[in-house]
Amino acid sequence: MRVELDEPKCVASGQCVMASPDVFDQRDEDGVAILLEEEPGEELLDDVREAVAICPAAAIRLVEE
Amino acid sequence: MADTLAGTPDTAPSVPEYPMPRDAGCPLAPPPALTPLRDDQPLGKARIWNGATPWLITRHADQRALLTDPRVSNDDHEPDFPHVNAHRAAIAPFTPKLITNTDAPEHTRLRRSVNGPFLVKRIEAMRPAVQKLVDDLIDDMLAGPDPADLLTALALPLPSLVIAELLGVPYKDHAVFQENSNRVLDSSLSAEEAQASGRALHQYLDTLFHEKLENPDDDVLSEMAGRVKAGEMTHEEAVSMGVAMLIAGHETTATMISLGTLALLLHPDQLALLRESDDPKFVAGAVDELLRYLSIVHSGLRRVAKEDIEIGDQVIRKGDGLLFDLQAANWDPRAFPESERLDLSRPARQHNAFGYGPHQCLGQNLARLELQVVYGTLYKRVPTLSLAAPIEQLAFNHTGTTYGVKCLPVRW
Numbered sequence: 001m002r003v004e005l006d007e008p009k010c011v012a013s014g015q016c017v018m019a020s021p022d023v024f025d026q027r028d029e030d031g032v033a034i035l036l037e038e039e040p041g042e043e044l045l046d047d048v049r050e051a052v053a054i055c056p057a058a059a060i061r062l063v064e065e
Numbered sequence: 066m067a068d069t070l071a072g073t074p075d076t077a078p079s080v081p082e083y084p085m086p087r088d089a090g091c092p093l094a095p096p097p098a099l100t101p102l103r104d105d106q107p108l109g110k111a112r113i114w115n116g117a118t119p120w121l122i123t124r125h126a127d128q129r130a131l132l133t134d135p136r137v138s139n140d141d142h143e144p145d146f147p148h149v150n151a152h153r154a155a156i157a158p159f160t161p162k163l164i165t166n167t168d169a170p171e172h173t174r175l176r177r178s179v180n181g182p183f184l185v186k187r188i189e190a191m192r193p194a195v196q197k198l199v200d201d202l203i204d205d206m207l208a209g210p211d212p213a214d215l216l217t218a219l220a221l222p223l224p225s226l227v228i229a230e231l232l233g234v235p236y237k238d239h240a241v242f243q244e245n246s247n248r249v250l251d252s253s254l255s256a257e258e259a260q261a262s263g264r265a266l267h268q269y270l271d272t273l274f275h276e277k278l279e280n281p282d283d284d285v286l287s288e289m290a291g292r293v294k295a296g297e298m299t300h301e302e303a304v305s306m307g308v309a310m311l312i313a314g315h316e317t318t319a320t321m322i323s324l325g326t327l328a329l330l331l332h333p334d335q336l337a338l339l340r341e342s343d344d345p346k347f348v349a350g351a352v353d354e355l356l357r358y359l360s361i362v363h364s365g366l367r368r369v370a371k372e373d374i375e376i377g378d379q380v381i382r383k384g385d386g387l388l389f390d391l392q393a394a395n396w397d398p399r400a401f402p403e404s405e406r407l408d409l410s411r412p413a414r415q416h417n418a419f420g421y422g423p424h425q426c427l428g429q430n431l432a433r434l435e436l437q438v439v440y441g442t443l444y445k446r447v448p449t450l451s452l453a454a455p456i457e458q459l460a461f462n463h464t465g466t467t468y469g470v471k472c473l474p475v476r477w
């Protein structure tokens with residue numbers, strides 16, 4: 001699976017970091033999301049799905065190949 | 066539909082009034098009239114204080130789609146913006162651009178500029194300090210008279226002390242800061258008295274901000290002082306933001322502490338689960354379930370359409386107002402099966418209690434932290450906690466931004 005982050009839409013609420021801390025982090029100065037893992041392993045799938053579902057800006061997409 | 070129209074004269078349009086009354090016998094449930102509106106006629110209209118009839122959005126999926134739609138605007142200078150009341154309508158033309166009344170890209174810029182302190186890791190770093198505040202407030206309550214009012218003992222002081230800490234209010238000023246912030250919310254005072262306390266707070270933060278400009282420290286006001294020096298923010302914007310954080314975060318969090326405790330006392334099986342759990346994930350889930358169940362921001366989020374929007378077989382026209390009732394969506398059985406049950410073990414994270422879309426609550430991570438510490442501590446430390454008055458005697462606050470109890474007498 002591949003994760004896509006639409007950075008201009010990000011409102012920096014940090015919800016993805018709470019749901020999936022292995023895949024997302026926040027930029028120190030303003031909290032905008034950083035993608036740590038573009039192609040995370042299967043074991044992280046549930047966390048990433050949760051991050052996609054709770055992102056208030058609908059800025060994360062999960063592309064499952 | 067036929068049932069809900071029974072008794073209405075044929076000629077009267079069946080547009081319900083909003084906000085809607087609750088059932089006194091079920092004070093924690095949403096107004097009964099909302100349920101058929103959501104389930105039978107998802108995109109209806111409702112009549113507000115000025116006679117206008119904005120769309121009433123009640124389903125979870127519709128709220129999420131519309132609150133992230135760039136054609137849905139928070140610009141309260143628009144003529145048909147469905148304001149909460151006459152006062153807000155009157156001041157809107159004079160309100161400067163703030164994070165609460167702008168759209169992207171301006172909103173994105175303003176919001177990112179105040180977001181630093183709310184980063185997940187910075188909030189998490191406050192946990193020990195919040196735990197200490199909660200422990201001390203509970204110590205004081207237990208040392209005082211039994212019964213006590215949980216609102217004045219814990220629910221109101223905690224969020225104002227936490228925001229004081231976040232902003233960088235020195236300890237010696239906590240008492241004055243807290244007294245004024247309580248007076249702003251005290252419904253027994255006149256509007257003039259509350260406004261005077263609001264001005265005193267503004268003045269206090271303004272003076273403090275000057276000190277932070279001279280001697281910056283590691284806190285939110287100092288961080289904003291840095292942005293003012295760099296020309297990214299004006300002095301007045303920074304002080305207003307400080308006041309806004311206090312106002313937005315005080316009553317809301319206090320209400321979740323008091324109404325959340327009431328809900329748990331009324332569901333002893335759920336309270337027992339929380340009292341016996343040492344799992345931080347369970348406590349975090351319980352916080353989200355209580356946020357969902359109570360949906361305390363009950364006056365409806367307000368927006369206006371900037372373009373025509375087709376949804377299902379209906380069209381929301383450019384200029385139409387929109388109202389989003391959060392409890393209707395958070396009790397939508399399509400999103401939360403058996404939604405009327407308080408079930409601390411359910412996955413509740415996708416609730417809309419903090420709103421949704423770019424304006425979703427700025428302080429949500431901080432609010433969650435405070436609630437996790439309170440719910441994870443209070444019932445363990447005071448296992449005999451119980452209501453000291455029959456529920457029928459509790460006075461609920463039906464006006465204002467949040468729905469809560471005016472006082473919560475408890476004994477132990």
Ligand code: HEM
Pocket residue numbers: 164165166176228309310311313314315317318321361362366367418419420421423424425426427428429431432
């Ligand atoms: C349990 C406690 C809280 C609840 C239920 C709550 C609820 C909400 C809701 C529903 C909104 C969305 C309004 C809209 O979209 O029109 C919101 C926005 C906001 N909240 Fe909270 N809130 C809480 C605590 C806090 C705290 C602790 C702070 C700050 C320290 C805070 C600061 C804000 C701000 C600044 C906004 C405006 C954000 C924007 O428009 O971009 N809130 N809150």
